[in-house]
Amino acid sequence: MDISIVVPLYNEEESLPELMAWIDKVMSANKFSYEVVFVDDGSNDASWEVITKLRETYSAVKGIKFRRNYGKSAALNVGFDAVQGDVVITMDADLQDSPDEIPALYKRIKEENYDLVSGWKAKRYDPITKTVPTKLFNAATRKMSGIQLNDFNCGLKAYRLDVVKTIEVYGEMHRYIPVIAKWAGFTKIGEQIVEHRARKYGTTKFGLSRFINGFLDLLTIFFVGKFGKRPMHFFGAIGALSVFIGTLMAIWLIAVKLYHIAWGSAYREVTDQPLFYLALTAVIIGTQLFLAGFVGELVTRNAVERNTYLIEKEIN
Template sequence: MAETEQQQPDIDLSVVVPLLNEEHSLAKLAEKVEEALSESFRFELIFVDDGSTDHSWKEIEQLSQKCNWVHGIRFLRNYGKSTALQAGFERSRGRYVATMDADLQDDPFEIPEMIRMIKEEGYHLVSGWKKERHDPLSKTIPSRFFNKVTSWVTGIKLNDFNCGIKAYKREVIENIHLYGELHRYIPLLAKWEGYDKIGEKVVKHHSRKFGKTKFGLSRFMHGFLDLVSLVFVNNYLQRPMHFFGTIGVLLLVVGGIINLYLAIDKIVYGAILGDRPLLLLGVMLMVLGAQIFSIGFLGELFFKNRREHRDPNIKETV
């Protein structure tokens, strides 16, 4: 059994596990985590119950009563994996932080080697790679496509961005903030904060024993939309006029040239303009350009404001 918090308050490693309706997996997961980590680390295990409707929280309470190193956070409703991870990060106390899923598909015996890579090889974070997956094709094929595109867009050479098992230096998780579905892009968020030493380790992936996967087509689409949004916000958050202003001015210029041409045609040649579609196009381009330019101007006025986010409504902790 690992040393208790009272005996050894200095924590080497915090393991954060977000979960939703995984009551049958939690006791076995805690047992495996203790077996994998107790000899090498002073550790804590933080379960974040993201609004489960089964008996997951009851299991967490029972585990926390038996094991001083088990802690729990319970949300009043479902907020999503990113918010659950963020809550776990804020509760954690370890010099290093690891994350893993609660469905027993991730293997906690991979964590010590990932921490060694951070300590000895100088990585800021190490991400797992489920090279041999035990998932249905409906999940593996979209995931491979998603990872290829994400690696190409971000320039980060990882094969499995969405792998649940990862390890971090504490300073990394202290300098990023997760919301929405951004847990997929923690390596990218870390890179933008200057933590660009990102490693990857092939990890074991076990078949799901209990429950069912939460993966679906909507999550796949949300992932790509989040990537587009994230790249855009990073590039233009502090200079929105560079994006909107450029488009707006371009449309204004094109619309102005069209209308100038029509005005000359009217004045010099007496052309009738009322039935010419080009007039409508020129006016529409100028109006649209002015509107887009105004969006950029308003963005410049508010760029210092941070994105608003609601903190989760935590029901109880143990």
């Protein structure tokens, strides 16, 4: 099979027939063998009934329905488990992503050997409450990940099959899939300008909570990707530095006290100095961080996947 298309959706009953007809037209014109996996993320409208009817018309349609709303990341992860095509395309169900972009994305994966190609909506039709947070996220993600993409959160992306079969997406991490792919060893990541269309049906699902959760997930990806198998390198280093600074401050206070005693001059008690309590706090916090690193190492060493590594090629 040439292409698998994963479409996560939530309350998009009006757009689904038009989207599927458009996808089928593009696939037929380019003679692609394909499947479309609709993942209904607990919709409370008639989306699932529409998917069921589409299956009667289009044999390429497959559907998965959640019992409740889990979020886009969960929908994508389940969709990735189900696909079989050589190239996997993800797109939103609201008709803001154009199926006409699929052939060009497919070509870049197959002919230019990219692991992942992310769409870039250079011209957007979203409200400012969505575009401004998106720009902030993109800037922060570029800085932390080193991946030079303009639009990490674009729903229209293309992947090689082994990429989606390797990565795991959860929380709000769908917006950082290129980062997850990079940490998994898929480093050939490209970008392509794609058309962004104004929403035709329904309303946006964007809210303030996604802004907050997205930022927290970015920190999670950065930490787990870099220190997931060696937590002591993170907690231990900070803890040791904190203990070292606290100890230096304590030694300084004691040395100054002894100096004044030797010369017979008056000086406040060590415990009367604000610096003493700062030193004590630094030592306590450093010790706790160090212990956190040890606990993290114990958990990691007992984890089922502690020695699971991604092997690209092997000769026996």
